[in-house]
Each structure stands twice: as structure tokens, then as C-alpha cells.
Amino acid sequence: MARSIRFRDALREAMIEEMERDERVFLMGEEVGHYQGAYKVSEGMLDKFGEKRVVDTPIAEGGFAGVGIGAAMVGLRPIVEFMTWNFSAVAFDQILNNAAKLRQMSGGQLDCPIVFRGPNASARQVGSQHSHAMEHFYATVPGLKVVAPAFPADAKGLLKAAIRDDNPVLVMESETLYAAKGDVPDGEHLVEIGKAHIARPGKDVTLAAYSRMTYVALDAAAALEKEGISAEVVDLRSLRPLDENTLVASVERTHRLVVVHEGWPYGGVGAEIADRVQRLAFDALDAPVLRVSTLDVPMPYSAKLEQACMPQADRVVSTVKRLLARGRA
Amino acid sequence: MADTPVSTLGGAAPNTRTSADLEHLSRLYREMLLIRRVEEESARSYAEGKIGGFLHLYIGQEAVAVGALAALRPDDYVITTYRDHGIALAKGMSPRALLAELYGKATGCSRGLGGSMHMFDKEHHMLGGYGIVGGHIPIAAGVAFASKYRGDGRVTLCFFGEGAVSIGGFHEGLSLAALWKLPIVFICENNEYAMGTPLSRSMSVEDVSLKALGYGMDRDRFFAEDVLEVEKRIGEAVRRAREHSLPTLVEVRTYRFRGHSMSDPAKYRTQAELEEHKKRDPLHRSRTALVEQGLGEARLDALEKSVEAEVADALEFAAKSPEPTLADLEPTTYKGPFAY
Numbered sequence: 004m005a006r007s008i009r010f011r012d013a014l015r016e017a018m019i020e021e022m023e024r025d026e027r028v029f030l031m032g033e034e035v036g037h038y039q040g041a042y043k044v045s046e047g048m049l050d051k052f053g054e055k056r057v058v059d060t061p062i063a064e065g066g067f068a069g070v071g072i073g074a075a076m077v078g079l080r081p082i083v084e085f086m087t088w089n090f091s092a093v094a095f096d097q098i099l100n101n102a103a104k105l106r107q108m109s110g111g112q113l114d115c116p117i118v119f120r121g122p123n124a125s126a127r128q129v130g131s132q133h134s135h136a137m138e139h140f141y142a143t144v145p146g147l148k149v150v151a152p153a154f155p156a157d158a159k160g161l162l163k164a165a166i167r168d169d170n171p172v173l174v175m176e177s178e179t180l181y182a183a184k185g186d187v188p189d190g191e192h193l194v195e196i197g198k199a200h201i202a203r204p205g206k207d208v209t210l211a212a213y214s215r216m217t218y219v220a221l222d223a224a225a226a227l228e229k230e231g232i233s234a235e236v237v238d239l240r241s242l243r244p245l246d247e248n249t250l251v252a253s254v255e256r257t258h259r260l261v262v263v264h265e266g267w268p269y270g271g272v273g274a275e276i277a278d279r280v281q282r283l284a285f286d287a288l289d290a291p292v293l294r295v296s297t298l299d300v301p302m303p304y305s306a307k308l309e310q311a312c313m314p315q316a317d318r319v320v321s322t323v324k325r326l327l328a329r330g331r332a
Numbered sequence: 333m334a335d336t337p338v339s340t341l342g343g344a345a346p347n348t349r350t351s352a353d354l355e356h357l358s359r360l361y362r363e364m365l366l367i368r369r370v371e372e373e374s375a376r377s378y379a380e381g382k383i384g385g386f387l388h389l390y391i392g393q394e395a396v397a398v399g400a401l402a403a404l405r406p407d408d409y410v411i412t413t414y415r416d417h418g419i420a421l422a423k424g425m426s427p428r429a430l431l432a433e434l435y436g437k438a439t440g441c442s443r444g445l446g447g448s449m450h451m452f453d454k455e456h457h458m459l460g461g462y463g464i465v466g467g468h469i470p471i472a473a474g475v476a477f478a479s480k481y482r483g484d485g486r487v488t489l490c491f492f493g494e495g496a497v498s499i500g501g502f503h504e505g506l507s508l509a510a511l512w513k514l515p516i517v518f519i520c521e522n523n524e525y526a527m528g529t530p531l532s533r534s535m536s537v538e539d540v541s542l543k544a545l546g547y548g549m550d551r552d553r554f555f556a557e558d559v560l561e562v563e564k565r566i567g568e569a570v571r572r573a574r575e576h577s578l579p580t581l582v583e584v585r586t587y588r589f590r591g592h593s594m595s596d597p598a599k600y601r602t603q604a605e606l607e608e609h610k611k612r613d614p615l616h617r618s619r620t621a622l623v624e625q626g627l628g629e630a631r632l633d634a635l636e637k638s639v640e641a642e643v644a645d646a647l648e649f650a651a652k653s654p655e656p657t658l659a660d661l662e663p664t665t666y667k668g669p670f671a672y
Contacts, residue, residue: 029481055481063504065470065501065504066501068470069467069469069504070470070471072470072471073411073472073476073477074475074477074478075474076474076475077409077459077475078482079482096467097467100462100464100467101462101467101471105460106664106665107445107665109454110442110444110445110452111664112452112453112454113454113459113460114667145665146665169668
């Protein structure tokens with residue numbers, strides 16, 4: 004059986020179930036308790052678990068990220084919520100230099116079983132400082148795992164898997180997805196980190212996406228279908244580790260790949276995928292791997308300009324057509 | 333409650349020395365001497381090219397580590413900066429594990445993957461040395477947070493230099509520890525120079541301990557010349573942490589006799605200043621006290637010889653140990669299957 008619930012409810016279910024299962028798990032962040040969560044992800048959790056396990060913090064991301072890491076290295080399993088991943092920039096040192104490296108620089112003596120989570124990438128007209136797609140920065144770092152679910156079921160299953168993982172796992176959510184509904188299986192539901200899935204099968208081109216861009220890719224695929232073009236949508240779900248097997252298998256079927264992601268085109272997840280696919284599936288490709296990303300400028304406030312900067316289905320469609328126009332030449 | 337800042341200058345210790353006192357001081361002197369000799373041999377090995385990277389020596393500051401850690405239970409936690417050799421040894425790490433780490437060997441405390449700045453010893457609850465100034469201070473608060481969460485009665489000691497007091501991590505760590513009343517002692521080892529910059533050129537207020545006032549935290553400040561005084565004063569803060577779950581900021585004034593690192597000739601200070609500080613060498617003071625209290629040259633000689641033997645053994649062990657291999661990297665990067 005499955006129930007249709009919202010993305011934020013799925014995340015909350017994951018945290019509640021894991022906190023009920025394991026006394027070592029606790030939630031920490033700005034406004035997670037008394038305020039009931041800036042985006043109501045943790046609504047009701049303070050009443051359920053008390054101040055010991057739902058910990059409101061001051062505005063000090065570097066400080067409370069570090070507190071989480073310290074607690075994790077001596078055996079607790081913290082969930083640290085960033086009100087948005089944009090604010091993690093001031094905690095970048097903690098995640099880069101401590102969470103990611105503790106295990107290796109201690110020769111494998113210490114672990115850092117911690118989850119950092121929060122909304123990532125653009126919201127609506129929140130300006131250049133609140134619209135970053137931070138996953139590109141973190142996915143380059145060995146020692147971290149980075150996941151970016153698109154659907155409530157994956158949000159729940161991946162968050163539960165992240166909480167049980169003995170490594171630092173970063174969960175990229177989206178403010179604009181919190182109200183999105185989807186079926187979530189009843190009972191225990193875990194999703195293995197590092198596994199993509201085919202969100203829509205197709206045969207002419209592969210669209211690789213994650214988080215909110217999976218919906219954009221699906222919209223583009225629906226539009227392309229009307230023009231007789233069959234697009235396969237690979238929902239990556241996990242960015243590090245990256246499921247290159249599913250990507251390669253898809254490209255071997257479709258021979259063309261477009262990566263759709265928020266964030267700038269210089270480097271990042273799309274560039275990484277382009278590198279891997281040309282290395283691993285060179286003979287299967289009929290055309291270069293293309294990317295549809297946020298334009299290479301800081302995000303403007305203007306609603307029209309913001310939408311123009313962000314990847315949209317019509318830009319994906321035109322990119323696919325450009326790709327197909329190359330034919331097999 | 334930590335609402336009112338309280339200066340916690342202790343009263344004078346009773347001046348009655350028992351044989352137990354003598355044994356205790358003798359043990360602390362031996363620990364300090366071990367640190368000094370390990371550091372001197374490290375400097376020699378560095379000059380010989382057997383140790384790479386950075387090497388920040390603890391020579392001159394031994395009374396801080398040894399005195400502070402004497403105030404702890406074995407299961408208490410310690411965490412510090414990159415000048416971490418002395419603290420690791422005082423927490424119980426063997427000279428073998430430490431020197432092998434410096435030599436980059438697989439038998440080192442961190443399998444040769446950490447190096448001078450990253451001495452970790454989980455068994456002894458030495459939670460490491462950290463290379464980004466101030467970055468470990470919130471982590472230390474997190475360790476203390478875990479102790480309070482579990483109610484395990486442990487105390488965390490967090491060491492850092494006065495150079496860390498200007499960076500955000502110090503303030504966020506202290507702020508959270510005070511807010512949540514965590515069982516922790518923040519120990520600022522004020523050795524007067526942040527690399528080459530004296531305190532007078534880096535802080536508007538040179539009394540570091542005053543930073544505690546704004547956080548409603550207890551504080552203390554003293555010079556680490558006498559290892560027993562360090563033990564007593566840190567002991568008061570440890571008690572406050574253990575019995576009342578309250579943090580303390582302790583500024584321990586000290587001095588490093590060597591440069592910031594091996595590449596630093598320390599031209600920013602005069603030879604006269606260095607010589608003046610060497611007169612207050614904590615090792616010399618403890619040794620003199622031991623002689624005055626009747627330990628006897630024969631026993632001191634035996635103690636010093638045993639330190640020499642331990643250091644020689646550790647150097648030989650480090651030299652003969654195997655290096656880590658590429659196969660060590662994947663399992664130490666992730667726990668479980670390697671993710672790429």
C-alpha cells in the first residue's frame with residue numbers, strides 16, 4: 004500500500020522513524036523546534052521528542068555544523084538542518100575540512116555519521132545570495148555523499164538511508180518541492196544511496212536530472228513526445244556516489260545525453276557526467292553530451308529574468324532538437 | 333548558573349609534601365621530559381629529511397599539556413590544534429605511534445595518513461589535532477554536547493592558540509558551549525606569537541580570558557611555569573564542567589622556545605626575550621623542585637635515562653616501520669563501500 008503525501012511530510016516521517024528507532028539520532032538547526040521549521044519540515048517534532056533531541060540553534064552555521072560533527076565523531080548521529088544550503092557557505096570549512104576528512108586523517112579511527120539537509124538551489128525571486136545550487140561544490144569532495152531526491156518516496160527512503168550511513172551525507176532538498184505530493188510506500192522504506200532510476204523510459208535521447216530538475220526533464224519529455232521524440236529521463240537521486248552504470252546503460256539505448264541541472268555551467272555535476280559518459284560510452288554516443296544549466300550569471304531578482312536564467316522545459320526541448328539535428332554525422 | 337562572570341583564582345596549595353606528591357611530580361616531570369626529548373629528536377629527524385611537511389614543536393609549553401591532562405580522567409576527551417605532539421603524548425599516545433606518524437609510516441597513530449598536524453588516538457580519547465585555526469573549537473563543543481546528551485560524565489578539554497581568538501570558530505564554539513552549558517574547558521595556550529604576529533598587533537584587548545565575559549562564562553588566567561599549578565587551576569575548571577556542566581575559558585600564558593614551525597627562524601623576537609623566558613623553563617623548575625624535595629640524583633638520572641631509552645626505541649621503531657600503501661586510502665576515505 005502507498006499513500007500520497009507531500010515531500011516535507013516524507014522527510015518528517017523519515018526523521019521521526021529514525022529517531023524512534025535510534026536514541027542517538029537528533030535534529031539540530033535554526034528554527035527547527037519552537038518555530039516548527041522554517042519550511043515546516045520538522046513541524047510537531049519538538050512536541051514529540053523534546054528539546055534534548057530537537058535542538059534550536061542560534062544563527063551560527065559554522066558553529067552548529069561543527070557541534071554536529073563533534074557529536075558524530077564520538078557516537079551520536081546528528082541531523083543538521085540548514086535553513087537553506089546557501090547558508091552552508093559559512094560552514095563550508097566544517098564540512099570540507101572536518102566532516103569529509105576525519106576518517107582519513109585519523110587513519111580510519113574516527114567516523115562522522117552525520118546528515119546535513121535543507122533546501123537547495125533556486126526558490127522564487129530570493130535573489131543572488133539565496134539561490135545557489137550548492138551540490139556542485141560538495142559533490143567534488145571525497146569523504147562526502149550527496150543525494151538530491153525529486154519525489155517524496157525517494158526523499159523519505161534516501162533520508163532514512165542517510166541517517167543510517169556511517170559517513171557524512173548531504174541531502175539536497177528544494178523549497179519549491181516541499182509541497183509536491185507523491186506516493187510513498189507504507190511501512191519501512193529505504194532507498195539505497197548511489198542508485199539512479201528511470202523516471203520515464205524512452206529511446207531517442209537521455210535526459211539526466213535530479214531534484215526539481217527531474218520535473219523539468221519530465222515536462223520536456225512530454226513536450227518532445229508530441230513532436231515524435233522519445234526521451235528517457237534518468238533521475239539520478241544520488242550525485243556522489245554517481246550511478247554511472249544506469250547512465251551508461253541508458254546512453255547505450257538512446258545514443259544521446261542532455262544533463263539538466265540548476266547551478267552554473269563551469270564544472271559541476273553536468274561536467275562530471277559528460278566526462279564519465281564520453282569515457283565509458285564513447286562508442287555509444289552519436290553526438291556530444293550537452294548541458295542545460297542555470298545561465299552563467301548571479302541569479303537576478305526580476306521574475307522574468309530569473310525564469311530565463313533557470314533551466315526550463317523549453318530550453319531542454321530546444322537543446323534536444325539541436326542534438327538530434329546533428330544526426331549521426 | 334553562568335549568568336555572572338566569576339574569576340576563579342584559586343587559593344594557595346597546602347605546602348605539605350608527601351612521598352605521593354613527590355611521585356606525582358616525578359611522573360609529571362617525566363611526561364614533560366618525554367615530550368621535550370621527542371620534540372628535539374623530531375627537529376633532528378626533520379633536518380635529516382625523515383619528516384616532511386610542517387612541524388610545529390611544543391618545546392617550552394610542556395607544562396600546559398602535562399598539567400592540564402593530569403587533571404583529567406582517562407575517559408575524558410581532548411582535542412587541539414596542529415601543535416599537537418605534546419598533548420597527544422600527555423593523553424597517553426605512545427612515542428612509537430607519534431614518531432611513526434611523523435615518519436609517515438603505517439604504524440603511526442593515523443597510519444601515516446595524518447602527519448604532524450593530525451595526531452589521533454581513539455583509544456586514549458585524543459580526538460586529534462586540526463590544521464585550520466579555530467575550526468576544531470565548535471567540534472570540541474559538539475563532543476561535550478554528546479557527553480551531556482548521553483550523561484556520560486566526561487569532560488572535554490579544547491586547546492588552541494591565542495591566534496585562534498580572532499576567528500569566528502572560537503566565538504561560535506564558546507557561544508554555543510555557554511548557551512547549552514556544556515561540560516568543556518577551553519584552554520587558550522597564549523604563547524605570545526601567532527606565527528610571527530605578537531598579541532599586541534592582533535587583538536585590541538590582550539587579556540584573552542576577558543572574552544569569556546561576553547558569553548557569561550567562567551574564566552581564569554595564569555602563567556604555566558609550574559606544572560602543578562596548571563594541574564590545580566585546570567582541575568578547578570574540569571570540576572566545574574563535570575559537576576555543574578559549565579564551560580570555562582582558561583588563558584594559560586606560555587612561550588614556545590622554537591619558531592612557529594621548523595621553517596621559522598623567529599626573527600620577530602629578540603634573543604634576550606627568548607633567554608628571559610628560558611629562565612622560566614617549566615622542566616627546569618620541576619626538576620629543581622624534585623631535587624629540593626629529595627628525589628635524589630640517582631633516581632633523576634634513572635628517570636632521564638628511561639626517557640632516553642623510550643625515545644631511542646620509538647625512533648628506531650619509526651625508522652624500521654613500513655610505509656602505508658595505496659590500498660590504505662579507500663577504506664579510510666569512506667566507511668563501507670567506496671563511493672565515487
